[in-house]
Structures are given as structure tokens and as C-alpha cells.
Amino acid sequence: MINFIRRKVLGGRKPQEKLYDDDEEKKAYEGSDVLDPIRCGTSFNTAKETIFFWRDFLKVLVHPDFHFPDKPKGFRYSVHHLALFLAWELLRGISVSLGLEASYIHDVLNLESSLQVFVANLYPPCPQPELALGMPPHSDHGLLNILIENGVGGLQLLHNGKWVNVRAPPNSFLVNTCDHLEILSNGRYKSVVHRAVVNNATTRLSLAIANGPSLDTIVRPAPGLTDGANNPPAYTPMKYKEYLQLQQGNKLDQKSVLDRIRLQKE
Numbered sequence: 001m002i003n004f005i006r007r008k009v010l011g012g013r014k015p016q017e018k019l020y021d022d023d024e025e026k027k028a029y030e031g032s033d034v035l036d037p038i039r040c041g042t043s044f045n046t047a048k049e050t051i052f053f054w055r056d057f058l059k060v061l062v063h064p065d066f067h068f069p070d071k072p073k074g075f076r077y078s079v080h081h082l083a084l085f086l087a088w089e090l091l092r093g094i095s096v097s098l099g100l101e102a103s104y105i106h107d108v109l110n111l112e113s114s115l116q117v118f119v120a121n122l123y124p125p126c127p128q129p130e131l132a133l134g135m136p137p138h139s140d141h142g143l144l145n146i147l148i149e150n151g152v153g154g155l156q157l158l159h160n161g162k163w164v165n166v167r168a169p170p171n172s173f174l175v176n177t178c179d180h181l182e183i184l185s186n187g188r189y190k191s192v193v194h195r196a197v198v199n200n201a202t203t204r205l206s207l208a209i210a211n212g213p214s215l216d217t218i219v220r221p222a223p224g225l226t227d228g229a230n231n232p233p234a235y236t237p238m239k240y241k242e243y244l245q246l247q248q249g250n251k252l253d254q255k256s257v258l259d260r261i262r263l264q265k266e
């Protein structure tokens, strides 16, 4: 798979080392539907992207129904349980910070059946990192994304128009705010635009555990946070599942999906 990206990005440069032994095993999970329970691939959406990205991923839907691949053994006991409760607890605090009942987000977005996706990202060393990106600038679709990485920097956040390197302390969880928190809070919380850069020395691994509403929930700005003329709803209500499909049907590009349902330009 990485050889495929290498052809597109670096014009066929040969790898010095063998990167994978297991491409055959991965074939069983190569799919294109965002709701496939287990899916691996390269880039983000090779049907839509014109430039491919220096990344292999495995995505597994782990809540409300738990799925797991045959390998690696022990996947069942991954950190996603902890991340789910961490996200739910943070969302209680966020509800209160918005002047809402602590259980507001949990109840209105039906978090007992919330979608949780476990994403493992692999970014091997890239011979010409200045020509490639691991992931392009984007925001995540859900509510809160919990990120863990292997100590090799590469994640950058867009802050005041500049890319800022994230230096996460060892053994920490980094929490990104995502599009549906922006929608629900009518823009008081902004989803963060981020990207992953690559390097020519060390393989980077990250786990991104995406916590969203339940798939069938129609998400809209909380009525308590809008008021008629002064602060009208700024986003069109949309079912979370349809938003996911919209993102998957397009190339990953900053906040372009959120911009499509924005009612007022900032």
C-alpha cells in the first residue's frame, strides 16, 4: 500500500527496506464504506483524493457494537473503553460550561449508543518528507477525538493561521474538539483543524479514538444556546450518519464539510 503512495508522491522511488509482510492479510479489510465495521487503507479516500497521503490506517467500529479484527490478538482489551468514559465525562463538563444540564449532551445525542471508532495510523519514514503529508489539514467529524502517539512528533494544529507542533507529554491523551461539538454548541466550541507531517527517520504511530453522537441522531445547535435575531442557529440540522457519509464522499479538506451546513459565514 505504501508502495502505491510512493508511486504517486515520489515518482516511484524504491524503498530501502521492506515495510510490510502482511498485505495479503489486510486485503480482507479493504473497503470503501465509512460504516464498514473493520476497514484498512491508505491515505483517506483514494477514490476522491488527487494527492495520496503517507499513511496506512486501520479503523474499527467499537461502540455501540464491538468489532475486532483477528489480529492483533488482544485488540479486545484496547484502550477504547477508557476513552469512551473519558469522552463522556468531559462532555458532562462541557455541557455545564455551556450553561446546560450536565447530562444534556449525553441525553440529546444518545450517547448510550454513540459511535466510537478506533483508528490506528501508521506513518513510516518518508525519504522526502517535504513532498508528502501523513494526513492533510482537516477537522474530525464527531464530538471529541482522543489521541495517543508513540512519542514521534508529527501532529500540528492550526492556530491563528499558523501550524503549531503538538508536543504531547509521554503517556498522555490529547483531546481534539470536533465538528459535532461545534454544531451542538452553535460555534462556542470550534473544531480544531489539524494535520500530520512525516519525517525521514522514524515510524510514527498514533491511535485516534473518535467519539461521536449516535448514528441516527439529528444534531442541531442546542436551543438553549440560540436566541432569535441575536444568535440564530448557525448550522443546518443533519443526521450524524449523513454527515459522515458526506465527509467520506469528499476529499479531506480543512472544514469543508462543516462549511457546507453552515448557515452564516463567520
Ligand SMILES: O=C(O)CCC(=O)C(=O)O
Residues within 6 Å of the ligand: 119, 121, 135, 140, 147, 149, 154, 155, 194, 195, 196, 205, 206, 208
Ligand atoms: O496522527 C495523528 O496525530 C492525527 C490523526 C488524525 O488526525 C486522525 O486520525 O483523524
Ligand SMILES: [Fe+2]
Residues within 6 Å of the ligand: 138, 139, 140, 194, 208
Ligand atoms: Fe483527525
